Amino acid sequence: MTKFADSLQEISISKRSLLSIGLDPDPDKMPISDVFEFCKLIIDHTEVFTAAYKPNMGFFEAFGLEGLKSLEKVIDHIKSNYPDVLIIGDAKRGDIAPTSSKYAYAMFEIWDFDAVTVNAFSGFDSIEPFLKYTDRGVFVWCKSSNPDAYQLQDLVIKGTADRKIFQVIAEYCVSWNNEGNLGLVVGATYPEELKIVRDIVGELPILVPGIGSQSGDLEASVRAGLGRKNHGLLVSSSRGIIYASSDLNNFGPAAANASSILREDINNILEDVGRSFI
Numbered sequence: 307m308t309k310f311a312d313s314l315q316e317i318s319i320s321k322r323s324l325l326s327i328g329l330d331p332d333p334d335k336m337p338i339s340d341v342f343e344f345c346k347l348i349i350d351h352t353e354v355f356t357a358a359y360k361p362n363m364g365f366f367e368a369f370g371l372e373g374l375k376s377l378e379k380v381i382d383h384i385k386s387n388y389p390d391v392l393i394i395g396d397a398k399r400g401d402i403a404p405t406s407s408k409y410a411y412a413m414f415e416i417w418d419f420d421a422v423t424v425n426a427f428s429g430f431d432s433i434e435p436f437l438k439y440t441d442r443g444v445f446v447w448c449k450s451s452n453p454d455a456y457q458l459q460d461l462v463i464k465g466t467a468d469r470k471i472f473q474v475i476a477e478y479c480v481s482w483n484n485e486g487n488l489g490l491v492v493g494a495t496y497p498e499e500l501k502i503v504r505d506i507v508g509e510l511p512i513l514v515p516g517i518g519s520q521s522g523d524l525e526a527s528v529r530a531g532l533g534r535k536n537h538g539l540l541v542s543s544s545r546g547i548i549y550a551s552s553d554l555n556n557f558g559p560a561a562a563n564a565s566s567i568l569r570e571d572i573n574n575i576l577e578d579v580g581r582s583f584i
Contacts, residue, residue, distance in 0.1 A: 309486035310421065310443040311511050315536040317357050317392060322583045324528075324537055324576075325569045326358040326394065326513065328544025329380065330365045331373075335545075337554045341369055341376035346383055348548050351562040355569045358392035358420075359384060360513075360542055381417060392420045394513070394540075398447055400425030400432045407435040414439045423447060423491055423513070426475060430482055440485040443511070448475045448503060451493025451516030472499060476506040489513060492531070494522025494541070501530035509533045515542040517568070524568075528575045537581065541572055 318324055329348065331341045338344050349359065361380060366373040384393055395417055399409040406428075413422045413436070421443030424433050436444045449459055449472040459472040469477075472492075479488055489511035492500045504512065512531050516522035524541070531539045547568070551560030576582045 310441070311486060311489075311509065311536065311538065314357075314392070314443070314511050314540070315538070317390060318537055318540075319583050320390060321355075321357045322573065323355060323357045323569050324539050324541050324572050325356045325565060326360050326392075326540040326542040327352055327356045327547050327565060328396065328515070328542055329359055329361040330544045330548065331369070331376075332365060332549075333369075335549050335552070337552050337557050341366070341373060342379045342383075345376070345380045347558040348561050349380070349384060349388070351558040352547065352565040353388045353391060355562070355565040356391065358394055358540055358542075360394040360396045360544070362544070363395060363397040377417070381419075385418070392443075393418075394443070394445070395419035395422040398423045398425045399436075400428055402428055403431040403435065406432045410435040410439065414442050421445060421489075426478070430478070433482070437482065437485055437487060440487055443487055443489055445489040445491050445511075445513045446475065446479050448472050448479070448490040449492045449496055449499050451495045451522060453495075455493070455496070473502060473506060476503045479510060480507055483510060491515065494524065494527040497523050497526035497530045500527055504531055504533070509535055509538055511538045511540070513540045513542060515544075517541055517543040517546065524571060525575050528572055529579060532576075532579070532581060537576075541568075543568055 336344045366377040395413050413419050423445045426446045460470050462468050491513045492503050494514045494516035514527050547561050547564045550564040551557045
């Protein structure tokens with residue numbers, strides 16, 4: 307069975323893209339009210355530019371049952387029409403093992419995501435149920451992109467070598483990656499920390515949110531986040547692409563233009579560092 311990291315690399319090369327587009331439907335920003343139709347138009351206009359879509363569960367859940375029905379239709383639309391694109395369920399699930407086993411079942415068996423984001427606060431047994439799905443990716447939340455992430459993630463653990471909590475999480479991820487399907491989430495707003503994480507985890511894939519509306523540093527993040535052998539990197543943008551225009555007649559093409567520009571910017575950085583797609 308192909309390891310998730312290998313599948314990610316194959317898709318990235320096939321699409322010539324390290325881009326992941328976040329699907330965050332917000333009724334205050336959407337130019338149309340129908341969640342599925344909004345996402346469908348975004349997907350149909352941007353699919354050629356992206357390696358992955360990342361539906362954010364919170365945004366869909368906020369619409370209640372109708373939002374979940376829309377998510378089901380979104381996933382079906384992608385799998386039926388664009389099967390070469392990954393779908394990452396951005397759920398950040400994590401709990402004690404019995405609950406996590408149900409979360410894992412829901413994310414992979416019910417929603418059929420190719421990968422999910424998880425929260426490792428409860429330790430290994432909280433994410434082990436996800437890792438047992440060996441053909442699916444599991445991205446552990448390591449260093450988040452929000453301004454107050456430092457309050458816990460940068461706390462220093464005293465020992466033979468003082469390390470911050472996010473570094474310890476990265477170290478654990480290396481030891482937990484027995485099935486070759488584990489990755490990490492590190493925000494583009496912290497490129498120096500991203501470099502530290504990359505040095506710790508070697509070739510493990512890293513999902514990098516925070517580009518666009520959160521003003522993450524694209525060039526520094528790509529340079530810091532690239533793996534040594536494979537690219538091992540997905541750069542995620544949500545609001546900067548899907549809300550590139552509020553015009554009812556233009557939001558799809560505007561999203562296409564924004565995603566095209568971002569992919570080109572990423573690929574230009576790859577070329578500068580000698581890592582362009584073959």
